[in-house]
Amino acid sequence: MALVYKVSLSSAASSSSFSFANTKSFNPINPNTISCSLHFKSSSSSSSSSPFTEKHSLERYQRDNWLYNVKQQEPTSCSISSDPESIRQNDIALQLPELKNLLQVLREKREEKCGDGKGEKCGPGNVYLVGTGPGDPELLTVKAMRVIQNADLLLYDRLVSNDVLDLVGPNARLLYVGKTAGYHSRTQEEIHELLLSFAEVGANVVRLKGGDPLVFGRGGEEMDFLQQQGIQVKVIPGITAASGIAAELGIPLTHRGVANSVRFLTGHSRKGGADPLFVAENAADPDSTLVVYMGLSTLPSLALKLMHHGLPSNTPAVAIERGTTPQQRVVSMIPSFVRAFVCVCAMCMGVLVCILLCSLLRMYLLKCSVASSPVVVAAGLHAFAIMQVFAEVKDLAHEITSAELVSPTLIIIGNVVSLSPFWPYSSKEVPCLAGVI
Numbered sequence: 001m002a003l004v005y006k007v008s009l010s011s012a013a014s015s016s017s018f019s020f021a022n023t024k025s026f027n028p029i030n031p032n033t034i035s036c037s038l039h040f041k042s043s044s045s046s047s048s049s050s051p052f053t054e055k056h057s058l059e060r061y062q063r064d065n066w067l068y069n070v071k072q073q074e075p076t077s078c079s080i081s082s083d084p085e086s087i088r089q090n091d092i093a094l095q096l097p098e099l100k101n102l103l104q105v106l107r108e109k110r111e112e113k114c115g116d117g118k119g120e121k122c123g124p125g126n127v128y129l130v131g132t133g134p135g136d137p138e139l140l141t142v143k144a145m146r147v148i149q150n151a152d153l154l155l156y157d158r159l160v161s162n163d164v165l166d167l168v169g170p171n172a173r174l175l176y177v178g179k180t181a182g183y184h185s186r187t188q189e190e191i192h193e194l195l196l197s198f199a200e201v202g203a204n205v206v207r208l209k210g211g212d213p214l215v216f217g218r219g220g221e222e223m224d225f226l227q228q229q230g231i232q233v234k235v236i237p238g239i240t241a242a243s244g245i246a247a248e249l250g251i252p253l254t255h256r257g258v259a260n261s262v263r264f265l266t267g268h269s270r271k272g273g274a275d276p277l278f279v280a281e282n283a284a285d286p287d288s289t290l291v292v293y294m295g296l297s298t299l300p301s302l303a304l305k306l307m308h309h310g311l312p313s314n315t316p317a318v319a320i321e322r323g324t325t326p327q328q329r330v331v332s333m334i335p336s337f338v339r340a341f342v343c344v345c346a347m348c349m350g351v352l353v354c355i356l357l358c359s360l361l362r363m364y365l366l367k368c369s370v371a372s373s374p375v376v377v378a379a380g381l382h383a384f385a386i387m388q389v390f391a392e393v394k395d396l397a398h399e400i401t402s403a404e405l406v407s408p409t410l411i412i413i414g415n416v417v418s419l420s421p422f423w424p425y426s427s428k429e430v431p432c433l434a435g436v437i
Helices: 031-044 058-063 084-114 142-149 188-200 219-228 241-249 299-308 336-349 351-367 381-385 393-403 415-419 429-436
Strands: 127-131 153-156 173-176 205-209 233-236 261-266 288-293 316-321 389-392 409-413
Touching: 058 173, 084 173, 084 188, 127 142, 127 219, 142 205, 142 233, 153 188, 188 205, 188 219, 205 219, 219 233, 241 288, 241 316, 241 409, 288 299, 299 393, 316 393, 316 415, 389 393, 393 409, 409 415
Parallel strands: 127 205, 127 233, 153 173, 153 205, 261 288
Antiparallel strands: 288 409, 316 389, 316 409
16 A cells, blocks of 8 residues: 555644654755755756646646745755655655645634535535546536636646646645656655645635546546545536547447447556557457547557457547647658658659659648648648558558657547548558549
8 A cells, every 4th residue: 555644734734844644754855955955956957848747847836936935045065855755745745734734724714604614514525526528628517617616626647737727716725746757756555635624624625727628638536535535526527538639539439330339448558568458359340439538558469469469550540739729739641652752762763753743742731631630731741740540550650750759649549530531541542642643
């Protein structure tokens, strides 16, 4: 069982240390270490193009700055541990005093509202598990928007987009509890305890999750834990990435005569290995659509297993990075015969012919509707390497590596992918090219 701490309201507790349920304690942190830590995060975290909250991004610490009530000074010398667990526990220790203060304020607010000064007539608050969709704030439900704007405290994950977080009410407090490979800002057990502690003092607590909270979001675990403690939990569904991103690309997840079912798979592995947790033999059904969440690292093994179980190697597939956000990348590979044609002619006929062929290829892409994706297509060969990854399943892992896609990337495998207007391997590609030339 992972170590779990319970936020304490005891005035005797030290403001610079905290205790775990199994009595393990963290050493007090001196002011110089605090200044060094915050300075390190500010100076080493530049604003990135990511639409999400990266683990040590400057945006994260600006958003959660209420937790770090420390006078920041330029440190004369810093020695910060690079160990992820040390950084994590240091962060928790820095946050604990303000978490205690907020608990006390919310508790007093409830007691004052109840009128008897003891809060005996007041029950616990509510916890809302809110799905925020794949990133586009316009995909939020009206109910989710209302709850977000009326929350006392919001615990948010990494894949809640910055645009969604901008909608939070002015009086709410934000607390990052996101997880990424190699770094969990809070363990799942610690998240449970935070939700419980604030609900017990009557707060409206919102647990913000990317996508839908009950689709690979561990929302069921949080709901089960809180209900066992007598806390009412309300779930507000969100548009899961499979639905939102497929719609963005014009891919029907089911289609009469093409796919009669859809299956969601997790690409997570056990203990960071290269194999996915589970691939059933019937997952290789060519009449079904497979959607793989969190599958970048395990895709090579997954693809081999699917083909081993009978999935045709030329099954259409697509990988989408940061889908529905302004930073969406869907790398579309130009048909191999077209690329080879351009390369050979360029070597034999010179630069001017190469430029002409590039212009013709751009016309071909536009006419075939491949270039009408959200990513702007520029003339020239270089543009082909930075667009989007549509590929046959046998080539998908290689093309993803070449395109250097990063998390979060959703993978869709199935014949429905070829129905997308962006699919570059249609049966019309040869006549289309001939028509342009």
